[in-house]
Amino acid sequence: MEIAVLVKSAPDAETRLRANAAGTGLDTDGVKWVLAGYDESAVEQALLLKESVPGSRVRALAFGPSPRSEEVLRAAIALGCDAATWVEQPSDLAVDPILAARALAHALSTLPSDLVLAGKQSGDDEQGLVAAAVGELLGRPSFSGVTDLRFDAAAGRFTFSRAVEGGTETGAAPPPVVIGLQQAWNDPRTAKLPNILKSRKAPIDRLAWAGVAAALGEHAAARSTAARFRLPPPRTGAKMISYKTPEEAAKELVRLLREEAKVFP
Amino acid sequence: MPEFTLTEEQTSLRDLARKFARTEMLPRAAECDRTGRFPEEVYRKAHEIGLMNLNVPTAYGGAGLGLVEQCLITEELARACSGMTTTISANNLALEPIVLGGSEEQKQRILPPFCGRYNLASFCLTEPSGGSDAGALRTRARRSGDEYTLNGEKCFITNAPHADLYTVFATIDPELRHKGITAFVVPRTAVGVVAGKDEEKMGQRASSTGTVRFEDVRVPVADRLGQEGDGFSIAMRTLDQTRTPIGALATGIAQAALDYASDYALKRHAFGKAIAEHQAIQIKLANMAQDVAASRLLTWQAAWTIDHGQRGTLESSLAKCFASDAAMRVTDEAIQIFGGYGYMREYPVEKLLRDAKLTQIYEGSNEIQRIVIAREHLRAYA
Numbered sequence A: 001m002e003i004a005v006l007v008k009s010a011p012d013a014e015t016r017l018r019a020n021a022a023g024t025g026l027d028t029d030g031v032k033w034v035l036a037g038y039d040e041s042a043v044e045q046a047l048l049l050k051e052s053v054p055g056s057r058v059r060a061l062a063f064g065p066s067p068r069s070e071e072v073l074r075a076a077i078a079l080g081c082d083a084a085t086w087v088e089q090p091s092d093l094a095v096d097p098i099l100a101a102r103a104l105a106h107a108l109s110t111l112p113s114d115l116v117l118a119g120k121q122s123g124d125d126e127q128g129l130v131a132a133a134v135g136e137l138l139g140r141p142s143f144s145g146v147t148d149l150r151f152d153a154a155a156g157r158f159t160f161s162r163a164v165e166g167g168t169e170t171g172a173a174p175p176p177v178v179i180g181l182q183q184a185w186n187d188p189r190t191a192k193l194p195n196i197l198k199s200r201k202a203p204i205d206r207l208a209w210a211g212v213a214a215a216l217g218e219h220a221a222a223r224s225t226a227a228r229f230r231l232p233p234p235r236t237g238a239k240m241i242s243y244k245t246p247e248e249a250a251k252e253l254v255r256l257l258r259e260e261a262k263v264f265p
Numbered sequence B: 001m002p003e004f005t006l007t008e009e010q011t012s013l014r015d016l017a018r019k020f021a022r023t024e025m026l027p028r029a030a031e032c033d034r035t036g037r038f039p040e041e042v043y044r045k046a047h048e049i050g051l052m053n054l055n056v057p058t059a060y061g062g063a064g065l066g067l068v069e070q071c072l073i074t075e076e077l078a079r080a081c082s083g084m085t086t087t088i089s090a091n092n093l094a095l096e097p098i099v100l101g102g103s104e105e106q107k108q109r110i111l112p113p114f115c116g117r118y119n120l121a122s123f124c125l126t127e128p129s130g131g132s133d134a135g136a137l138r139t140r141a142r143r144s145g146d147e148y149t150l151n152g153e154k155c156f157i158t159n160a161p162h163a164d165l166y167t168v169f170a171t172i173d174p175e176l177r178h179k180g181i182t183a184f185v186v187p188r189t190a191v192g193v194v195a196g197k198d199e200e201k202m203g204q205r206a207s208s209t210g211t212v213r214f215e216d217v218r219v220p221v222a223d224r225l226g227q228e229g230d231g232f233s234i235a236m237r238t239l240d241q242t243r244t245p246i247g248a249l250a251t252g253i254a255q256a257a258l259d260y261a262s263d264y265a266l267k268r269h270a271f272g273k274a275i276a277e278h279q280a281i282q283i284k285l286a287n288m289a290q291d292v293a294a295s296r297l298l299t300w301q302a303a304w305t306i307d308h309g310q311r312g313t314l315e316s317s318l319a320k321c322f323a324s325d326a327a328m329r330v331t332d333e334a335i336q337i338f339g340g341y342g343y344m345r346e347y348p349v350e351k352l353l354r355d356a357k358l359t360q361i362y363e364g365s366n367e368i369q370r371i372v373i374a375r376e377h378l379r380a381y382a
Ligand SMILES: Cc1cc2nc3c(=O)[nH]c(=O)nc-3n(C[C@H](O)[C@H](O)[C@H](O)COP(=O)(O)OP(=O)(O)OC[C@H]3O[C@@H](n4cnc5c(N)ncnc54)[C@H](O)[C@@H]3O)c2cc1C
Pocket: B090, B122, B123, B124, B125, B126, B127, B129, B130, B131, B132, B133, B155, B156, B157, B158, B159, B201, B209, B358, B361, B362, B363, B364, B365, B366, B367, B368
């Protein structure tokens, strides 16, 4: 089985985020970029499928600026992906989710894939559009918020679950499909040190923007932009509870919630 | 001039160590400190993801890292728990004599099976009658035919209660002093190896330290490292390699203390403002930040020097001695910044001071480091 997994660099959870000077987005200065959240789960899922279906190969694809996109691809290789494609985004090119989906769909149209996996949304922008748009552009069915994805070899189809309001839905679809995964239900593995060292020397295929732009023609530009970006106001009024036992702390917390915060009667 | 930016490879190794430290070590650090439990599950996992035996060349099943990379990893691990880091580092210390002094046949025979699965090793130099004066050790090795018989006792040996392999320094004749010292590789399973119990320690309590007795232990000549009398040089060259990561370990402890103290100083209020706004606290934090930065730079300098093929005796002593003394100062001030809470076991900083103390003692006490530094220093003036 040929599996393609879409990954994107996102700020490390410990990065202290700031708005840029124009107030339109994140100040990327000093941000540490990592393979994070949903995408880590997507890579893990791809590797689990590869391990369960003999002869499978996993290719990671990233559309984004250099060098952070190559870095997340190397992280994916260190985890066990067999190959990687970097779809170049010039650092001064404005991007929206549909442009990202078009660039990735173009890259995918040149590669074999029975399954395209992605996080159901990215770890930073959280628009949740790319996987569905890639499905649409490739003319393939797509599903989002998926957990527990498996391949039923006898029936030749994928089976999966989706958490929906009030319960769990199970579904099935034959390849090729596009799937947006729910986060962290599969306990992503940690890359081993020797594999990290090997990933530094692994080749990364590059699709230059000029070629992508030519293929996309009039669609090679973003059509939406962020007007304003704000961080939440700093939190104030934290109250420390001093206690000897957890029971004592819980009691005091309930008292404060009831009497001071008045969150319940 | 050396560069101070890390390569992407170095960054990814440091990130791996940081992630492992945060997810596997830190959550267990306080519990293991309180109970003295030896968290074997952490060490097994460290082995599984490749964070053990960092100094053993890849050809023999290790990670084959340079000292700069070893230091980056060691600092991150020690930031979470230096006791656990000491357990992990003790393998490097015990295997380095084989890497440096072993024949090709010995390396091929001993190292790959050892590194291939989770195993611990011990470096056995110190004896009850003395550690600093290694030339005066008393454990005897008597040769008859194709084997030696070892008799004697080693103490304060890291990993001894759990080790599968011991590198042992013994003398063929105490009269010869350091010229009689000879190194051997002894498996735990050899008849007459008696590993004592785990000692109760002041700090680094997640590590395990104990005695090992050798009672008529028969060791084939094939398990002698180098020639008779090479042991002292093997031990000293080993310590030249492993001293620098101890500087990194001490830097990790100091960094943790600085992290906790800075965070606390911004949150704790006294006299109507955060204590970080009182100049007396700012001066402490500034001094601590200097100590941490200087420790790290001396450590990197020593690692870089040795990675570039020099022996680095002076540089590694400067790094180990300064960083361990700095770790004592920084952890002490961290407790002070925490005030009464700093003295309480429930808060993380008093552990750091108890942990830091060991770094002034082991792998050559700081008095010995100063003797070395002065000797190397004065040589340039003589
Ligand atoms: C937790 C722990 C783990 C250890 N792990 C290991 C291990 O894995 N393997 C191993 O072989 N050893 C290990 N050691 C032993 C350690 O290396 C020794 O404790 C250390 O070298 C000092 O030796 P000593 O304790 O015998 O002190 P001594 O050598 O008796 O020294 C006592 C004091 O005198 C000072 N002193 C000695 N000589 C001089 C001098 N010429 N001038 C000035 N001052 C001097 C020393 O610095 C020290 O302050 C460990 C120790 C501890 C506490």
